[in-house]
Every structure is written in C-alpha cells, then in structure tokens.
Amino acid sequence: MKSNKIAEILRNEGNSSYKERSFNDALIKYNESLCFSEVDSEHLGLAYANRSAICLELKKFEKCLKNIKLARLNNYPKSSQEVLDTREKKCLELAKKSKGNEGKKFFRLSYKPNKAIPYIIDGLEMRTNDKYGRHVITNKDLHVGDIVAIEKPFCSILLTHSNFVDVDKNNKFLRCAYCLKSNRFELVPCQGCCSAMFCPSCQQEAFESFHKYECPVMDKLLTSGSVHIALKIFFIALSAFKGSIKELQTFMNGIDKMDKNFSIFDFNISQPDNVKSYLRYMNTLTRSDGKFSIAQHEEILENHPELKEIYESNKDFIKEFLHRQCQTNDHYFHGIFGQKISSNDSRAYQDLQQSIGSGWYPFCSLFNHSCASNILRIYIDGKIALIVTRFIPSGSQLFDCYKVSFAKHSKDERQAKLLKQFNFKCDCEACEFNYPMPPHIPIKNAKLIKLAKKIEDECAQQQNINGKSFHECCKQMDANYKDFPSLELVWLQKSFAYLLLLQARHESENN
C-alpha cells in the first residue's frame, strides 16, 4: 500500500547513499520512494528532484531536466523551488558546454526494413515443410555482422526473484515493467501498486493492455515466475475483448479450426487492434504434451478483487486457456538477458549480462535449431537483435541455437536435451558430420587464431566495441566461411559475441 511515511524513510536512505556518492544505490531508493509515495503528494516531487541531482552528477543533462520538470509537476514544495531553479540553470550551462554523445546507434537493421514487419529486414521469408515446420530463409546473401531483426517481445515479464537463476531483486525499481528497458532515470511509478514502474511512454498502454489486472496482485505475480507469464497472456487477451470473457471464449473456440501455419507474416503488425492476430498465431505454436499444475494461477484468480467472479463462473474455459498457455510457454518463452546494472566495472564475458525476464518474440519463434547455428541473439533493453555469425547464401535457412552448440556440448548431450525439451532428433550439419569439440577441431588458418586472441584481450580491457576489430572480425569470418568448422572460426565467433555484448552494454548505459 502507498505510504508517505515509507516514501520518506526510503528517500532519506537514498540521501545517505547520495552523500557517499553511491549513486546507483541512491537511485534505487529514490525510485522505490516514488513507488510508495501517495498519489498527488509532495513526496513524488521530492523524489524526482533528488533523482535530478543524481542525473546532474552523472552528466545526464537531458534526464536531469526531465526530472526537474516532473518534480515541478508533482507538488515539489514551493518553499524549495529555488533549489530546483539553481540546479536547472547549472544543468543548462553544463549541457551547452558538453558536446553531447548521441552518436549513431550500433544496433540498427543492416538493410531496408520489410514493409509489413518493419523490425526485420526485407528479404527474409517464411517457408514450411514437413521436416522443419515453419522456418525462415533469406532471399539474398547475408554476411557476418548483418543485423537482420530487432524485435520487441509481444509479452514479457520482469524477474525480481527466481529459484533458478541469479536475478536482481531491485529490477522492479530499475526497469520498465512493460518494455524491460533499464530506463532507471526516467521511470514513473504505477499509481496503484508499489511494485511496478514504467517508461512514461509505456505507462498508459501497459495499464490498458494488462496492468489494470496485474496491479492488485502484482506482488504475488512478481514472485510467481512462469505463473505470471500465463496469467499475463490471459490479461492481455481479456483486455483485447474489453473484459468480456464470453467474447474471448467465442473467439478462442473459433480459431481452433483456423490455419495451422498462420504467423506474423500473415497480419499487419502495426494495426492497433492486432492482439487477436497474435492469439491466433499463438494457437498454432507447438505445445509440449506435459501436464502442468495451475493451482497457483487459480489461487491468484480466486483472490483477485475484480476477476474472481469472472473466474468462478468460467472456470473450465480459463483453466483450459492457462493450461494450453503453459504448454506453449515451455517451448517458446525465452529467458531475456540485460546488462548488469550494479556491477558497472566488470568486464568479464560471463559477467556482462544477467537474467532480467522472460518473453515471447513472435518473429524469433520461427527459427529452428542447429548445433552450428548461423545467427546470434543479443539482448538489448528487452529487445532481441539477431545478428549473422556465418555467411548465409541466398535461399538458405537461418538457424538459431537452442542453448546447445557443438562448441560446448557433446553430440550425445545435445541430442538428448533437444529430444527431451523440444521433441525432435537433431540432424544438423554438426550432428550429421560429428563435428569435434574445441580444442579438438583442426586449425586451418593460424593467423586468425592470433586475431581472435587479440580481440578477446581487447574486450577484457575496454568498455565498448572497438569498431576496427569488429570490422576485421566480420571480414575474416565471412571470407573464410568455407573452413568451418575450424578452431579459429569458432574462437572468432566467441570474440565476436563478446564484442557485441560490450556494445549492447555501452548502448544501454548511454541511452
């Protein structure tokens, strides 16, 4: 429950951290204080004002000005206005002197976008066959380093707690509960609960599409992991039918008989009312045949102040909906990774990212697996950038890697995992030709070993991407693609991923 008393305590804790120049800790406390501040109280204004002070310290001038504006709009005490006026003046002066660092973004599509799906490049097409079901091919040659898609999830959840992976419990005060972006200097609190913050541009849409149902049970959802995912899809679906469970039920019964290959390529994704098309697409996804307990989902709905009646009178349909969702999520919801916020100084490869959530990416769902994949997913602020890692000739299929690659796992291990989790026997090139694992793969071009090592060392030293090294890495991997698999190409792929992770962190931090 909102409480100005708690908001004040949190703000004071933030002030202590601020005095010690622990700006990240102070920021978390100020954001938490925003969440607890009662609507229309001056505590909102005070916390925004304090956040503007951090922005100024960190030379984030534009964000500083935005926070000053928010403070004024949110009852910052008239008696202290002078503090804000002085800060604003100083900020404007410093901003004038600074050159500004908004360079071109690195993560943008390498070719012109597809007209109907503007977040993928023109030239990618969906095909179907008996062996792979739906899959994506390219109708032009693709080269190492090409960015072919930058996709937002259709539905995602933010993790603040997990029994399985290491997550930051402060994520709810650091990331938008809708887009997952680490927009921590600009987040605004939900007016109802104390556990969700949003980008100003996401707040309204999030509320209308699902948060109005999440809000009263948000604390329970945040600790419920996959239960949250299935319920969130249900909330989105119900909102699309303006809360009418009967209309949702009629629609769901109707789509059971529709085309099994319906996908993102079949509808206009930019139409405002496209949730129905996404539901239709979701209905075509492969489901696991496992039995899932939905007891926890039921408990949340049974105690939901607005949905309990709907739940009681439509139990069978809702239970079936949730159960099907669990079976789909098993195959299609992917962990989402983000840059670690609290450990800014760490440059170790394995330390750059941390699990921040889970989501369904409708386009990325169409990729099949290969243990020697030709694309790589890089997570950046909740979005997936798909990047080519091996030359892909026109007409070929793009393959993702479902966590098991020949460079890290033996053939037996890979095949067992894929069969168990995804129910197919892998016969990719690495399985068919039994590619050896490093370090047993032959070296075909020793010079490239040196390059891979040089890039790896550079990455360990630097904060962001070395453009020259990146270009060289792409060029060599592209030119020598016929040598695959070789130790140097596998090593270059690893260095390439390291460079991209550094760049993702850099872009996220400077956003």
Ligand SMILES: C[S@@+](CC[C@H](N)C(=O)[O-])C[C@H]1O[C@@H](n2cnc3c(N)ncnc32)[C@H](O)[C@@H]1O
């Ligand atoms: C994320 S989907 C990929 C898209 C899928 N083909 C479709 O039509 O929805 C994962 C499912 O695709 C199939 N699949 C993925 N990789 C495969 C492969 N290498 N060989 C055969 N089937 C594969 C499996 O049924 C798997 O559960």
